[in-house]
Amino acid sequence: MSGVTATPTAASWPEGLLLAYYGDDFTGSTDAMEALTAAGVPTLLCLEAPTSALLARFPEVRCVGLAGSSRGHAPAWMDDQLPTAFASLAALGAPILQYKICSTFDSSAEVGSIGRAIDLGVQQMRGRWSPMIVGAPRLKRYQMFGNLFAAVDGVGYRLDRHPTMSRHPVTPMNEADLRLHLARQTARRIELIDVLQLRGGAADVDARLAALAAGDTPVVLIDVLDEETLAAAGRLVWEGRGEGVFSASSSGLQYALAAWWRSCGLLPATPSLPDAPPVPVIxxxxxxxxxxxxxxxxxxxxxxxxxxxxxxxxxxxxxxxxxxxxxxxxxxxxxxxxxxxxxxxxxxxxxxxxxxxxxxxxxxxxxxxxxxxxxxxxxxxxxxxxxxxxxxxxxxxxxxxxxxxxxxxxxxxxxxxxxxxxxxxxxxxxxxxxxxxxxxxxxxxxxxxxxxxxxxxxxxxxxxxx
Structure with a gap:
């Protein structure tokens, strides 16, 4: 069979939370919350580690986030703060634990190290791989052959030539190949499932993932270019979650999961949110x-x-x-x-x-x-x-x-x-x-x-x- 996804079959969600995430900044945390809420997955964002008592006030919630500030901190701060945050979220029992990153991959070895967060986070879950989805077409972010692109005013830029990110005052992006950029932050093995492999069909991409996954828990980047590859990436993560995976991803992960669940009939066909009523002054x-x-x-x-x-x-x-x-x-x-x-x-x-x-x-x-x-x-x-x-x-x-x-x-x-x-x-x-x-x-x-x-x-x- 050709195409990027298997034919959806009748499915249902497991009981309890589907995903728990830590946001590396507050704006990104609300971005992730929006992606799932609009899709029809009730989501709550907490400013302190969520407890069972707090979640009991929101019994409809299927995804919970914790807004953080790690994007602006050094690895030593992460070593001190993130293990406790990750452990509190992992204890909630969701099969996917996410470190939510910016879709422009804001990070360096010195500040906001995504690599350090991955090394800390994989210890909380039992998965044999750590999927990474960064592309998010709705936000005009695209990953192809491991390279990240972003569109501004209708013009697409490789991220190391992006008018803002290439000269970011704290974490300038001088390398668009995320494998190379991430390798400066972690010694962990970094692999890629690219757009051509995704388009080769579900059986082939599943076989590739099985060959990549191992006891060293590699990071596996997944290309996302369009809605088709978005759903394929979502299927790969959801069906490959096993006993639980840790994923450092942008809200592309939320969009990808929602796209796959939608294709399975678990979510409304058209994502939407209500219009905001006007107010006199802000x-x-x-x-x-x-x-x-x-x-x-x-x-x-x-x-x-x-x-x-x-x-x-x-x-x-x-x-x-x-x-x-x-x-x-x-x-x-x-x-x-x-x-x-x-x-x-x-x-x-x-x-x-x-x-x-x-x-x-x-x-x-x-x-x-x-x-x-x-x-x-x-x-x-x-x-x-x-x-x-x-x-x-x-x-x-x-x-x-x-x-x-x-x-x-x-x-x-x-x-x-x-x-x-x-x-x-x-x-x-x-x-x-x-x-x-x-x-x-x-x-x-x-x-x-x-x-x-x-x-x-x-x-x-x-x-x-x-």
Whole structure:
């Protein structure tokens, strides 16, 4: 038989959770939650290790995530933090344990090492292989012959020539072949099932996987180019899960599993989320340095939003920081009270002097680059917290993966669930919190590469953009 998948047969899910994942940043964690929720798999994202008592409040949930921040940390931090996180998720009994990574593979041997996470995670599961799916066509991410590509404004780039990722300030991508890039982070054997092998048929690809799997638990990258190969990759992982597998993958894993389950008749034929209703006013904070977010800030400025810049030298100066935060908060509160939406940002694109001169700004404040970046995130978190405390805002946005982690952690959030679609990878979420003033808040955590120019307008107006 030719084709990439076996003929689906009558199937059913096992009891309990289907998948548990740790997100290496907060925006990616909501991206993964959106992928399964839209497909019809109830998913909950927790900000602390989920317990059976918490999950008992959500009996319909079939997938659970834990939002983390490992993407911005060194391997030593991972060694200290990830084993406990992985063990807590593995104890929930799902057959797939995922380390959810960015679909642009943000990582290096020094920061956000995906290889180190794999070496720690495979110890929690009994599988003889560790599948890796990075391609996600809905997010315009494609993997072919082991190389990762991403499309921007309709133009596809190999990732080492991508206008943003090739010059990322922390983890620049200078190698698009993920086998070579990952080999800098782990000594583990790395294999590939490529697009031609996938198209060769299910029996052939199953035989190849059987030949690759062994006691050393190799990483097996699986190409994804289109919806056909996406479903084939999902079948391979689901039917090859055995006694449980660990997978370091983007939300491509969620999309792939959903595609296969859909072909088996386990999920609705057409994935969908409700439209988000409009609200009169929103507030956003942004620590993103990407050109995509810069374009969104420019759109907001041109379309009636109040746009306030957080002055970084002031925010990083221990004597001036509170005054700078109060200045920005006061301006933002005044804007919201007169009915204007507001964006508070620390930079506007990769060529902003706040970005190009960040090392000098940090040095002047007596901080390392990493400590300064964390401090900027905390300042934005303080801005958002005070904005919520001093206004009646019901919907907010955080742009930037690291910023999202700092802000969400400061708001007293217990868990998040997707309630509506906006842009792929950035859903509208509902907050569950033990703090009455936060419970029910609507929040969007947006990665730097996500959304079109009018994204902030869509969050306010509720437009669903595919």
């Amino acid at each position: 507030a956003a904070v942004s620590g993103s340095c990407s050109p995509v977010t810069a374009g969104q800030i420019r759109w907001a400025r041109a379309n009636g939003f109040s746009v306030e810049r957080l002055d970084l030298p002031g925010a990083l100066d221990q004597h001036a920081a509170q005054a700078e935060i109060e200045r920005v908060v006061s301006a933002a509160v005044e804007a919201v009270r007169r009915g204007d939406s507001v964006v508070v940002h620390s930079a506007e694109g990769p060529d902003d002097p706040a970005v190009t001169g960040f090392d000098a700004i940090a040095q002047s404040a007596g901080l390392t680059r990493h400590a300064a970046a964390r401090q900027v995130g905390r300042a934005l978190a303080d801005v958002m917290r005070q904005l919520l405390d001093r206004t009646e805002l019901s919907r907010v946005v955080v742009a930037g993966g690291d910023s999202s982690g700092e802000v969400a952690s400061a708001l007293g959030i217990t868990a998040l669930g997707v309630i509506a679609g906006l842009a792929p990878g950035a859903p509208l979420c509902r907050v569950w919190s033990d703090l009455p003033q936060r419970d029910g808040l609507e929040i969007v955590l947006k990665g730097g590469q996500i959304g079109d120019a009018g994204f902030f307008g869509s969050v306010r107006g509720g437009a669903l953009r595919q």
